[in-house]
Amino acid sequence: MNIKCNQFEAWLTRFGLFFAVMIIFWSPFSGSTRPPTLLLAILGLVYLVVYKTQLFKALAVRRWTWLFLLLWIPLWTSLINSYDVKATLSAIAWFPLLYLAGIALVQALTHTQSRIWLAQAMVTIVGIWFVDSTVQYCLGRDLIGVPMSIDGRVTGLFTDLHQGLIVLAVLPIAYYCLLDSQKPIATYLLLIAAGLMMALAGARNYVYVLVLIIFGIIFYQKLNPKRVIALLGVPVLVTLIAFGLSRQLIQMKIEHTEKIQQASTTTYQKINNALSYRLNIWETGYQMFLSSPVTGIGSKNFKRAYPEFTSRPEDPFAKTGIHAHNIYVELLAETGLVGFAGLLAVMTLCFRWYQQSPDKNKKMAWPFALSLMAIFFPINTTAPIMVPWWFPVLLLLVCGFIASLEDKA
Numbered sequence: 402m403n404i405k406c407n408q409f410e411a412w413l414t415r416f417g418l419f420f421a422v423m424i425i426f427w428s429p430f431s432g433s434t435r436p437p438t439l440l441l442a443i444l445g446l447v448y449l450v451v452y453k454t455q456l457f458k459a460l461a462v463r464r465w466t467w468l469f470l471l472l473w474i475p476l477w478t479s480l481i482n483s484y485d486v487k488a489t490l491s492a493i494a495w496f497p498l499l500y501l502a503g504i505a506l507v508q509a510l511t512h513t514q515s516r517i518w519l520a521q522a523m524v525t526i527v528g529i530w531f532v533d534s535t536v537q538y539c540l541g542r543d544l545i546g547v548p549m550s551i552d553g554r555v556t557g558l559f560t561d562l563h564q565g566l567i568v569l570a571v572l573p574i575a576y577y578c579l580l581d582s583q584k585p586i587a588t589y590l591l592l593i594a595a596g597l598m599m600a601l602a603g604a605r606n607y608v609y610v611l612v613l614i615i616f617g618i619i620f621y622q623k624l625n626p627k628r629v630i631a632l633l634g635v636p637v638l639v640t641l642i643a644f645g646l647s648r649q650l651i652q653m654k655i656e657h658t659e660k661i662q663q664a665s666t667t668t669y670q671k672i673n674n675a676l677s678y679r680l681n682i683w684e685t686g687y688q689m690f691l692s693s694p695v696t697g698i699g700s701k702n703f704k705r706a707y708p709e710f711t712s713r714p715e716d717p718f719a720k721t722g723i724h725a726h727n728i729y730v731e732l733l734a735e736t737g738l739v740g741f742a743g744l745l746a747v748m749t750l751c752f753r754w755y756q757q758s759p760d761k762n763k764k765m766a767w768p769f770a771l772s773l774m775a776i777f778f779p780i781n782t783t784a785p786i787m788v789p790w791w792f793p794v795l796l797l798l799v800c801g802f803i804a805s806l807e808d809k810a
Contacts, residue, residue: 417509
């Protein structure tokens with residue numbers, strides 16, 4: 402009987418690991434991260450039905466439950482002054498599925514071998530995407546026929562700029578996998594390949610996040626000066642190569658920036674234009690926050706409410722709306738101080754759990770922690786949290802971090 406139970410649990414772990422890999426692998430295709438996340442949620446439900454309260458004896462599951470509640474409760478309080486109640490209710494209803502998916506992830510990734518296989522899969526996926534992007538740059542279309550964007554951006558298998566952000570999310574996991582395998586040259590090639598994918602996509606913010614990750618690597622490993630110089634040279638090398646390979650795109654962006662800067666008459670306009678109108682967006686987010694500082698204007702409402710809260714007639718997003726381009730602006734606008742306090746509590750708990758763990762577990766959790774720290778760096782302008790294609794990627798990182806702190810052989 403015990404043998405059958407062990408075999409059943411082993412199969413659940415295998416399925417959990419497979420769906421975890423598919424969150425990344427399937428992200429360019431139909432449904433993006435939604436299908437594997439739904440399958441993980443079903444798997445999490447199986448865990449709950451089969452193991453019931455026994456499941457919560459696992460420290461990783463209890464910790465994930467606490468983090469989930471700290472993120473979910475602010476969604477409920479944001480209903481109080483919600484701009485669009487239906488949109489907020491949809492976010493509230495969607496979140497429990499992520500909780501179930503998180504259960505499946507922490508159960509699968511608590512095993513050391515599962516995390517090793519996950520890291521190896523991330524190396525493979527980044528390698529495939531780099532080859533695909535190279536083909537797209539050389540031939541105008543990638544391996545499955547996806548063309549470059551009209552303005553010359555290399556997007557790989559994706560039809561948008563999501564590739565660079567997802568590569569950044571898994572880059573530390575892949576990097577330390579190669580480093581642990583005693584392949585130092587491969588680690589540099591990985592960083593250069595990832596950087597080129599971001600630079601050729603014309604997304605300067607992604608290169609900035611790459612620099613943050615490199616600084617994290619330098620800080621954690623306490624490298625000698627030669628290794629530090631070599632790592633810091635990666636973004637410089639990437640920029641130079643990208644300039645040589647994609648002069649038309651870069652020249653177009655420079656000319657566009659110069660044109661709008663010449664038309665600027667105030668310091669605000671110059672900074673705003675240099676930041677691709679981010680000041681307009683953040684100022685509008687601030688107005689949303691002022692309208693309901695405690696509970697916000699409701700989850701999933703930033704873009705919907707944008708036209709009503711913008712105060713500048715020259716704002717190019719005044720009619721269509723846009724996402725916040727900053728995690729904290731989005732959080733304060735949509736869920737207010739309650740949501741901000743919830744996220745701070747999540748970060749505090751994660752830091753405490755990390756500090757309380759043995760050095761062996763800290764080492765295993767570090768790649769996930771580095772990804773999350775780079776993504777949640779305060780002045781980052783990455784995608785909003787509450788979007789179906791992106792949150793499952795963050796979920797994978799958080800659950801990998803938690804699971805690494807409660808390791809099973």
